[in-house]
Amino acid sequence: MAQSLREQKKQQVRESIVEAATSLLKSKGLDGFSANDIALKAGVGRATFFRYFESKEAALVTGFYEDQLTAMVKALEIAPADLSPVDTLIWLFKLLEESQGPDNIEILKQGTLLRSFPSLRAKAMEFQVGYESAVSNAIAHRFNDLRENDIRPGLLATAALTVVRSAIDQWIDQGAEGDVQSMVQDALAFLKAGFPA
Amino acid sequence: MAQSLREQKKQQVRESIVEAATSLLKSKGLDGFSANDIALKAGVGRATFFRYFESKEAALVTGFYEDQLTAMVKALEIAPADLSPVDTLIWLFKLLEESQGPDNIEILKQGTLLRSFPSLRAKAMEFQVGYESAVSNAIAHRFNDLRENDIRPGLLATAALTVVRSAIDQWIDQGAEGDVQSMVQDALAFLKAGFPA
DNA sequence: ATTTAAAGTGAGACTGTGTATCAATTGATA
């Protein structure tokens, strides 16, 4: 068997918690329910909820980003070998955007939510760290003359992810009109060009 | 009078709270004291503490960054007019680094602290938003053909601040050896060059 | 100077958070 029965059950509990949390978010709004309510709806004890997630926010943000992180990692594994570091990231985001089609609704919902609630945004930032190291590792070997403690991969990873996030933020600020995907691509091209005047 | 008596007192209370908080941080460590303890040490009621800061973390991070933000804003006001957007930021960080001398101890202490405690890091991120808009506004007019909802100033501001932070982070990760200031300058030069391979 | 309105404070109550303990249950192993 791929997983022990014990692991399966843990996975089930975890998923039911995330499911209950996102469901309550939609029906009640972020301030309309407590960690207690999530546990109740998921059919577990309150203590058990906190064994899986350290907070209500953690459960929600996990529901948002867990899949996206694994998708990103998988995509990076199949990136063409001859691309430069920057071009690898441009390629990456083009792929990720295409894979989710032209319905920007999900991005909008998530972005708006993160924008409205600082506590969620703070939690999301912790995921950002995971993204950064994943991206950094995936592009490091693409640099010439890579040294022991080379900071370049980390710098580029942070900058690119931040620029993408900023582009989406500004898109939302401007009323979510127009094409996000091209805005993101323009932003990355702007980065590649060294932010010229 | 510059400030009403009422404003003076509020300022005093605020400062005494920040002072008590940072003092307790040094003597007890972040987990060694509560918001209650801060209020007690500052000589105010618990409720009053929460009227000034929403959390223990907020009081601490404010103590760290409030001055730095005003310093940055002031520096940006006297930036040479003929510099390009990117060069303005390079100029800015050179100035800020010089102004605090070669003792990188403060940077190290702050960075290490933020690194150790996610709750502090999350709070610090909220300040980042303030930095970003300040920088963005200060460099916007330096772009050619600036349009209505131009996202370029925001993109560059975010990217530059993030890159600087990442450089300092990696400097700490590597044991805080070597020259931070030149690492930061190299990082910004790397950004200006478009993150080449 | 006295009065009046506004602003700020401290105390206490209340809900929710996150941690620790412990007995009971369930899965893994022999």
Added chain:
DNA sequence: TATCAATTGATACACAGTCTCACTTTAAAT
């Protein structure tokens, strides 16, 4: 089946953050 380790729910506890209310202090106006 018997045993051991892992997981769970219940309970207790300290702290966080919000709210109300009575009280004090400041600002302003006669």
